Amino acid sequence: MASKLEFARLPAADGVNGWWETLSPPSAAHSMRGERQFDFVVVGGGITGLCAARRLGELAPQASIAIVEADRIGRSTAGRNSGFFVDLPHDISSESYSRSVDADKADIQMQRHGIGYVRSIVRAEGIACDWRDDGKYHASVNKRGKEALEHFASGLRRIDERFEWLDEAAIAKVTGTSFYHGAIFTPGCSTVQPAALMRGLASTMPSNVEVFELSPVSRLEHTAAGEVLSFANGKITAGKVILCTNAYAATFGDHPNGLLPVYTFASLTRVMTPDEVKALGGINSWALIPADPMGTTVRRLGTDRICIRNHFAFRPGLEVSESDLRKAKHLHQRSFDRRFPMLKDVELEYTWGGALCLSANSGTLFGRRDDGLYQAIGCNGLGLSRGSASGKVIAEYALGMNNEMVQQLLKQPTPRPLPMRPIADVAVTAAIWVKELSAGAEL
Ligand SMILES: Cc1cc2nc3c(=O)[nH]c(=O)nc-3n(C[C@H](O)[C@H](O)[C@H](O)COP(=O)(O)OP(=O)(O)OC[C@H]3O[C@@H](n4cnc5c(N)ncnc54)[C@H](O)[C@@H]3O)c2cc1C
Numbered sequence: 001m002a003s004k005l006e007f008a009r010l011p012a013a014d015g016v017n018g019w020w021e022t023l024s025p026p027s028a029a030h031s032m033r034g035e036r037q038f039d040f041v042v043v044g045g046g047i048t049g050l051c052a053a054r055r056l057g058e059l060a061p062q063a064s065i066a067i068v069e070a071d072r073i074g075r076s077t078a079g080r081n082s083g084f085f086v087d088l089p090h091d092i093s094s095e096s097y098s099r100s101v102d103a104d105k106a107d108i109q110m111q112r113h114g115i116g117y118v119r120s121i122v123r124a125e126g127i128a129c130d131w132r133d134d135g136k137y138h139a140s141v142n143k144r145g146k147e148a149l150e151h152f153a154s155g156l157r158r159i160d161e162r163f164e165w166l167d168e169a170a171i172a173k174v175t176g177t178s179f180y181h182g183a184i185f186t187p188g189c190s191t192v193q194p195a196a197l198m199r200g201l202a203s204t205m206p207s208n209v210e211v212f213e214l215s216p217v218s219r220l221e222h223t224a225a226g227e228v229l230s231f232a233n234g235k236i237t238a239g240k241v242i243l244c245t246n247a248y249a250a251t252f253g254d255h256p257n258g259l260l261p262v263y264t265f266a267s268l269t270r271v272m273t274p275d276e277v278k279a280l281g282g283i284n285s286w287a288l289i290p291a292d293p294m295g296t297t298v299r300r301l302g303t304d305r306i307c308i309r310n311h312f313a314f315r316p317g318l319e320v321s322e323s324d325l326r327k328a329k330h331l332h333q334r335s336f337d338r339r340f341p342m343l344k345d346v347e348l349e350y351t352w353g354g355a356l357c358l359s360a361n362s363g364t365l366f367g368r369r370d371d372g373l374y375q376a377i378g379c380n381g382l383g384l385s386r387g388s389a390s391g392k393v394i395a396e397y398a399l400g401m402n403n404e405m406v407q408q409l410l411k412q413p414t415p416r417p418l419p420m421r422p423i424a425d426v427a428v429t430a431a432i433w434v435k436e437l438s439a440g441a442e443l
Pocket residue numbers: 007009010011043044045046047048049068069070071076077078079080081082083084085086215216217218244245246247248263264265266309353354355356357377378379380381382383384385386387
């Protein structure tokens with residue numbers, strides 16, 4: 001029996017996920033126990049895994065399929081994000097989100113493929129997740145931000161993508177705050193309540209897909225009988241396994257794979273009172289990203305709460321500390337106060353962190369990894385639209401299909417390996433620090 005993989009790092013409770021807490025209580029988790037056999041097992045119940053398992057179920061109705069998630073589906077990273085399904089270029093390591101024309105076009109094609117897939121499921125299944133096709137605003141707060149927006153706009157012109165400029169007064173009419181100096185509106189972004197979407201995707205799986213939660217896989221071995229996955233209370237033997245564990249797949253030491261677990265953090269306010277809503281003004285739901293990728297993302301929700309996200313931290317141990325969370329909350333409060341001086345009594349009710357999976361060259365691990373083993377790993381900060389596409393397409397590939405999207409995703413670069421730790425720790429932490437410092441007012 002050849003040992004293939006030990007799952008050394010498992011999700012931890014990194015703060016309190018406000019999206020999850022504000023949903024109704026979940027039904028009891030169905031956990032993995034005993035000895036089971038499946039044709040396919042998908043490891044990881046984030047957006048990538050959920051799309052992979054569903055697509056397998058759709059295309060292979062006779063096959064038996066399992067999806068196994070260490071936490072509750074919707075409580076872990078895919079249910080912790082700001083809920084932007086971004087269709088346009090969004091390279092957060094660049095100054096203005098764009099890359100080259102060819103790379104931008106390929107990203108758009110992939111991201112729209114993913115968004116279209118999930119939107120069709122949400123509509124067909126009637127998943128209540130506040131799905132909105134209302135676009136997003138990129139807003140700047142100073143001259144440097146305006147220059148970044150102009151760079152982004154010229155990138156969009158080069159690839160014939162539609163957008164609209166808003167001056168200071170126009171963006172203030174949307175958001176209610178005069179904090180922003182200008183913005184670009186792009187219409188193709190959709191937004192969701194991410195925990196509700198993940199839960200809804202899990203509860204509407206095709207009938208040949210069995211969903212296991214609170215079921216961390218500890219080891220995966222290749223045997224003559226198939227792929228054997230070990231759990232605390234049992235094991236599964238599978239024909240094929242698809243790994244969709246994103247940052248939890250990062251390895252360091254003798255076999256570094258170039259994946260970087262970088263945390264980012266969000267807070268959700270309490271529900272505003274009618275007087276506070278009136279004092280804020282603006283429209284009742286909007287979604288805004290900063291001109292500088294290291295700045296602050298803000299959403300005003302139809303539920304009269306505000307969600308705010310900023311700050312990055314390299315955490316190779318895949319866990320954040322109480323002091324990380326305190327620092328994030330402090331930064332969120334400062335950013336909130338600067339934007340919304342009229343809401344000085346509105347507290348941040350929940351604060352949490354979640355692990356992105358970045359790499360130095362925006363590379364991903366996509367395709368066949370070994371006999372019977374496939375992977376779709378490496379969200380590069382944009383897992384909702386990219387993960388939807390890569391989850392759907394890895395399922396098609398694992399079933400032997402070969403189409404344009406399969407070819408495109410197989411062509412993606414793999415992550416560039418980094419220096420060994422602790423050099424990597426110092427280099428990545430310093431790079432984040434410098435970028436956050438230069439984002440300045442955008443925070
Ligand atoms: C605060 C914040 C804001 C963000 N905003 C956005 C945004 O607006 N738009 C966007 O596109 N992205 C955003 N992101 C990033 C987005 O959340 C990720 O890109 C996305 O979750 C990646 O999806 P995934 O399914 O590939 O991986 P994950 O969501 O990380 O899912 C992997 C899953 O694997 C499970 N797992 C790991 N190990 C095991 C094991 N051994 N056994 C079983 N299960 C295991 C984990 O519990 C996890 O649920 C944000 C992230 C954060 C933290």
